[in-house]
Amino acid sequence: MSTEYNKPLPVPQKWSREFWKGTKDHKFLLKKCKDCGNIDHPPYYYCTECMSLEHEWVEASGKGTIYTYSTTYMGAPPVFTKEQPFTLAMIDLEEGPRMLSRIVDALPEEMKIGADVEVVFEDVTEDTTLVMFRLVK
């Protein structure tokens, strides 16, 4: 953990605060609608399927597959330049939602559509833990 973290940080909202509390405990929580069972990620204020405001938080398996990805070799914003090349991927979570995240601990040539990934938690500040993924090798 670094106290000099200089990259953008999430700003928890009323409807996503529970998600960020979960990541601090290294739990990957998803917002599930109590009326229709839909799981949204990122969490919205209401259910994107039925507009319900009733929800519960369920712990995700942390497993998914890469739907698609993009590796940045150059041109990233200055705070990310030293980390190039890095890969962002659209990940189909086991529970249904498709989310954007970063793939860590892998070389660009290891990336593959359909590859299995699992969640990892990165404690970046005292208050913030980010969710990222790594390849299941």
Ligand SMILES: [Zn+2]
């Ligand atoms: Zn719903």
